[in-house]
Amino acid sequence: MPFFSNRDTDDEAAEEAAEPEEISSDGTTWRVRAADLIPGGASTGSKRPDALYGPETSFGPTHFERAVGCRLVSTDGAELIDCSMALGAVALGYVEPSVTEAVINAARAGNVTGLSHTLEVEVAERLTAVIPCAEQVRFLKTGAEAVAAAVRIARAHTGRSHVIGCGYFGWLGWWKGATGLPAGAHADFETIPFDDAQALHEAAKRSSGKLAAIVLEPVIERLPSEEWLNVARRACDNYGAVLIFDEIKTGFRIRQGGYQEYSGITPDLATFGKAMANGFPLAAVVGKRDVMDAARSTWISSTLAGEGCALAAAGAVLDWHERAEVSEALWSIGGDMMAAVSRAVTASRVKGVSVEGIAPMWFLRFDDAHRESRFLELALEEGVLFKRGAYNFASLAHDDDTIAAIEGAASAAFVALREEAN
Ligand SMILES: Cc1ncc(COP(=O)(O)O)c(C=O)c1O
Numbered sequence: 001m002p003f004f005s006n007r008d009t010d011d012e013a014a015e016e017a018a019e020p021e022e023i024s025s026d027g028t029t030w031r032v033r034a035a036d037l038i039p040g041g042a043s044t045g046s047k048r049p050d051a052l053y054g055p056e057t058s059f060g061p062t063h064f065e066r067a068v069g070c071r072l073v074s075t076d077g078a079e080l081i082d083c084s085m086a087l088g089a090v091a092l093g094y095v096e097p098s099v100t101e102a103v104i105n106a107a108r109a110g111n112v113t114g115l116s117h118t119l120e121v122e123v124a125e126r127l128t129a130v131i132p133c134a135e136q137v138r139f140l141k142t143g144a145e146a147v148a149a150a151v152r153i154a155r156a157h158t159g160r161s162h163v164i165g166c167g168y169f170g171w172l173g174w175w176k177g178a179t180g181l182p183a184g185a186h187a188d189f190e191t192i193p194f195d196d197a198q199a200l201h202e203a204a205k206r207s208s209g210k211l212a213a214i215v216l217e218p219v220i221e222r223l224p225s226e227e228w229l230n231v232a233r234r235a236c237d238n239y240g241a242v243l244i245f246d247e248i249k250t251g252f253r254i255r256q257g258g259y260q261e262y263s264g265i266t267p268d269l270a271t272f273g274k275a276m277a278n279g280f281p282l283a284a285v286v287g288k289r290d291v292m293d294a295a296r297s298t299w300i301s302s303t304l305a306g307e308g309c310a311l312a313a314a315g316a317v318l319d320w321h322e323r324a325e326v327s328e329a330l331w332s333i334g335g336d337m338m339a340a341v342s343r344a345v346t347a348s349r350v351k352g353v354s355v356e357g358i359a360p361m362w363f364l365r366f367d368d369a370h371r372e373s374r375f376l377e378l379a380l381e382e383g384v385l386f387k388r389g390a391y392n393f394a395s396l397a398h399d400d401d402t403i404a405a406i407e408g409a410a411s412a413a414f415v416a417l418r419e420e421a422n
Contacts, residue, residue, distance in 0.1 A: 030063040030075045045171075046087055052388060054373030060380050067094040069397035072385070080385045081402055081409070083337070083392035088249050088361060091275040091330060092320055093397030099278045099316040106312035112304060119311035126318045127286055131257040132266045133245075134286035138295055139305045143248035143273040144170020146283035147215065149300045150269045151175075153285065154213035154242035157294035161188040162210040164203050167217025167246050175215075195224040197231045204235035211235075213269075215244040218259035221357055229265045236268065242291055243267040248283070249391075252276045253330055253360045256321045278317050282310035326396065327360070333403075334359030334394030340407035348414035351421070361391040371417060378416050382409030 031049055035041045041062065042048045053060045061074030070093060072082050085091070092099065106119070124137035140146050147169040155161055169175050173185040192203050204211060214232045218224055236243040245267040247258030252275035255261035260270060269287030276282055286292075320326055341364070342355045352367035353375070364386060366372035372388060379386050384406055386392060398406075 030061075034062060044087070046084075046387075046390065053376050054369060054388060057373050057377075059377045069093045069095075070395050070402060071397075078380070078383070080380065080383055081398075081406060082385050083398075083406065084385060084387040084390075085393040085395045086279055087274070087387075088253065088391060088393040089274045090279040091253055091326065091393070091395050092278045092317065093395050094279065096278055096316075096320075096396075098319065099280075099313050102312040102316040103280060103309045106308035109308065111308045112306075116306050117308045117311060119308055119315060120306040123311045123314050123318070126315070127272070127284060130318070130321070131251075131270065131272070131286055132260045133268060133270050133288060135289040136292035136295075137284050137286045138292070138300060139311070140283045140285070140300075140302055141281045141305060141310075142170065143246075143271065143283050144172045145302065146248070146271040146273055146285045147244075147246050148172045148174055149295070150244045150246075150271050150285045150287070151213055151215060152298055152300060153269060153287070153291060153294050154215075154244060156298040157242060157291045158212045158240065160210050160212040160241070162190070162207045163188060163213045163215060164190050164192055164200070164207065164211065165213075165215040166192050166194050167215070167220060169215070169217075169246060194220045195222075195228045197225065197227045200228060200231050201235065204231075204239060204241075208239045211239045211241040213242040213244055215246060217246045217249070218263070219250050219254065219358065219361070221363070223358060226263065226265070229263060233265055233267075242269055244287075245270045247271060248273040249361060252317060252321070253327065253393075254358070255327045276317060277310045277313040280310040280313035282314050329396055330360040330394045332359070333396065333398050334362060336400070336403050337392065337394055337398060337406060338362045340403050341410050344407050344410035344414050348411055348418055350414040350418040353414070357391060360394050362394075363387065363389075363391050371421075374420070375413055375417050378413035379409055382412050384409040384413075386410075 040048045045051055049062050061076050061078060063075045064072040065075055066073050070082050070085065071079055073079050120139060127137050128134045138149060140149060151163055151174060165175060173181045175186050175189045177186055190203055192199050214236055216232060232243055245260055247270050251258040251272040258270060260266050268291045269285060271285050273283035338355050338359060345353055345355060352371060354365045355362060356365050357363045376386060376388055
């Protein structure tokens with residue numbers, strides 16, 4: 001029994017055909033309207049049509065009407081199993097009842113006023129109890145803001161500017177050049193390769209006395225070696241710099257407390273977001289008291305940073321982690337998803353594709369971008385939305401029947417792909 005009834009009966013089709021253009025449920029229309037009004041077609045980079053399905057493609061829905069669990073209904077009326085789960089922002093499932101109820105209650109009680117919300121303190125207290133490095137907390141709205149704030153706090157704390165890092169840290173200009181940024185905006189940031197202990201050691205040694213921070217996304221496609229993180233920890237200790245883990249994807253996923261809980265290696269600061277509030281806009285920079293204290297000497301502030309709804313969502317997520325082994329379940333469910341899609345690859349005898357990553361966040365790697373696009377199109381026809389060129393994320397809503405459906409859809413799509421190649 002599907003979560004949603006499809007809306008493609010004759011009556012409904014006729015009703016939709018009669019609807020004026022601006023409220024049409026036709027998927028193409030939404031794509032066209034978005035392209036006209038929103039540069040690139042979407043405000044989130046990974047949801048632009050070319051990011052969803054590949055450059056110069058015109059297939060596939062771009063907008064949804066509603067969602068529950070791990071299923072969405074797109075504007076063309078298709079019910080799709082979502083493997084991308086809002087880019088990892090939703091781990092408990094869409095419209096998870098306790099999260100939804102908490103958010104509604106928070107909205108009813110007054111989301112913001114001229115004073116701070118009590119939830120800001122309560123959720124901060126709870127984060128310090130479950131994240132190893134967290135003694136203090138500052139809330140923000142996006143991952144990009146949280147990492148930028150962590151780096152600013154590290155610079156304020158050390159009085160130095162140089163930062164070494166590895167990962168994706170969001171759209172702000174302190175770490176990566178982009179058109180529209182002054183040339184020197186990220187001059188004090190040095191990129192190092194993932195999991196290369198020697199390169200990290202040498203970069204830290206070169207900068208030594210001017211090193212403010214090492215900021216690492218601890219998991220990129222695979223788990224890192226312990227050595228890499230130990231070298232980072234030692235370098236920061238030796239040179240008086242701040243070690244920052246960006247746990248935006250790993251927090252509340254591979255463990256509640258992120259990779260630091262998983263590995264036992266504790267940074268000085270860390271950033272959390274995404275699954276922390278199950279799809280509501282909340283991010284945090286957390287860390288040791290003496291380092292976090294520098295937040296008072298610089299300027300980090302946002303009007304709605306402490307609004308109630310997202311904090312209430314985070315409270316409900318924390319409740320979930322208190323009463324159930326959420327991360328263990330995500331590893332198990334993600335492992336089943338990976339195994340199912342791997343079986344589909346093997347059984348179809350398709351070439352040039354592999355299933356990689358770690359169980360809670362895994363991905364499909366294609367040798368050929370055109371074939372990846374074609375696979376995504378075929379999979380959509382079978383009712384599954386896979387993520388192009390990035391992670392698929394496990395959620396508690398991907399139950400056994402859903403995973404069987406994903407395997408069936410992937411098999412059919414891979415078989416068709418192989419046959420087209422012949
Ligand atoms: C590791 C990491 N850091 C930072 C960000 C930026 O977060 P946001 O898109 O919420 O600004 C992301 C987003 O994908 C991320 O994966």
